[in-house]
Amino acid sequence: MEEKKLYPVHLCTILDEYVWGSEEFKLADLGYRDSLLRDGWLAGNTISEVMDTYLDRVVGDRVYEYFGRQFPFQVKYIHCRTISPLLVHPNDTVAAQRYDFLGKEKVWVVLRAGKGAMAYVGFRKDTNAAGFLAKCEDGSALDLLNGIALYPGQCLSIPSGTVNCLKGEVLVAEVSESSPMDFCLTTWGQEAGPEEFDPEFNLIEALDFINYGAYCAPVPGADSPEGIPELLASLPQFTVNRLRLKAPISISTEKCDSCMVYNCTAGEASVQMEILGRRTDCILKEGETVLVPAEVQEFYLVPIKEGTELLEVYSEAREPADSYINTNVEAVLPENEQ
Numbered sequence: 001m002e003e004k005k006l007y008p009v010h011l012c013t014i015l016d017e018y019v020w021g022s023e024e025f026k027l028a029d030l031g032y033r034d035s036l037l038r039d040g041w042l043a044g045n046t047i048s049e050v051m052d053t054y055l056d057r058v059v060g061d062r063v064y065e066y067f068g069r070q071f072p073f074q075v076k077y078i079h080c081r082t083i084s085p086l087l088v089h090p091n092d093t094v095a096a097q098r099y100d101f102l103g104k105e106k107v108w109v110v111l112r113a114g115k116g117a118m119a120y121v122g123f124r125k126d127t128n129a130a131g132f133l134a135k136c137e138d139g140s141a142l143d144l145l146n147g148i149a150l151y152p153g154q155c156l157s158i159p160s161g162t163v164n165c166l167k168g169e170v171l172v173a174e175v176s177e178s179s180p181m182d183f184c185l186t187t188w189g190q191e192a193g194p195e196e197f198d199p200e201f202n203l204i205e206a207l208d209f210i211n212y213g214a215y216c217a218p219v220p221g222a223d224s225p226e227g228i229p230e231l232l233a234s235l236p237q238f239t240v241n242r243l244r245l246k247a248p249i250s251i252s253t254e255k256c257d258s259c260m261v262y263n264c265t266a267g268e269a270s271v272q273m274e275i276l277g278r279r280t281d282c283i284l285k286e287g288e289t290v291l292v293p294a295e296v297q298e299f300y301l302v303p304i305k306e307g308t309e310l311l312e313v314y315s316e317a318r319e320p321a322d323s324y325i326n327t328n329v330e331a332v333l334p335e336n337e338q
Helices: 047-054 061-067 092-099 129-138
Strands: 009-011 014-017 021-027 073-080 086-088 106-113 118-123 145-149 155-158 164-167 170-177 183-186 230-234 239-245 249-252 260-266 268-275 278-285 289-292 298-303 308-314
Touching: 009 278, 021 260, 021 289, 073 164, 073 260, 073 308, 106 230, 106 239, 118 155, 155 230, 164 170, 170 308, 239 298, 260 268, 260 278, 268 308, 278 289
Parallel strands: none
Antiparallel strands: 009 289, 014 021, 021 073, 073 170, 086 164, 086 183, 106 155, 106 170, 118 145, 118 164, 230 239, 239 308, 249 298, 260 289, 260 308, 268 278, 268 298
């Protein structure tokens, strides 16, 4: 019997509402958050079920060897309306040794930003665990943090150990490793239940892997021409590009040997390919996400509306560095690594 071919497929959004705003999981393989596939003969299956069945056909040989049956990355929208909880995430080593999870390297891409919208990322100047703990407990931790004014199109890479939150009316697309490893440091007096954060992932448990050095904000690069991928982040775990589509472009997955994920942040596009000699179209509307399995080695991205922009995410499954290196910051290692 001829083997069925995999194909580009839409992913259903999972919406969570909170006191401070909401999160929309566009792609998740977390168990408690597991994206459903929407189209064709795979419709109704979750990402984890598809991974269990089709393995390297979904993500590519190298990615499967590196991550196994865990889908490597996730995509979600964070819509902040007031101030989001202050979070921090561990690196892969800490997450694996203590919790048997991946770490959660993450990248933020600002989609909308109201007047006065801010991201607070890392510390304005060097601090220490005792001083930070006291500030979290009395509700004044914001005084220590490095504030960054936000604007649409801005990209921020947030390394492991870096505290982070959003303030004001702002919509951010977050690309990260597939991991629940966000530790809640403070909710600023707002209510947060166990459905939002695992109580085990708390301030005390995070104190020894937080980077207490001053944060150096990245210098934004120049925009790429339309149709040329603009590199937003290149990490050992995943790569994020921005595509401004003006004309159809051809994509080949053979070089990176990875699945490709596209999230439409503006406009509308079509993912086109041939299956058994017949062209198939997968329409990608604003806010929607499509997974193109690694088995689909050639396809086209075709803009339908003017001003179409896509986020492109894939994994090259490279060997990660031993630790996050910032020449301007002295890393604070967990006790078992010192």
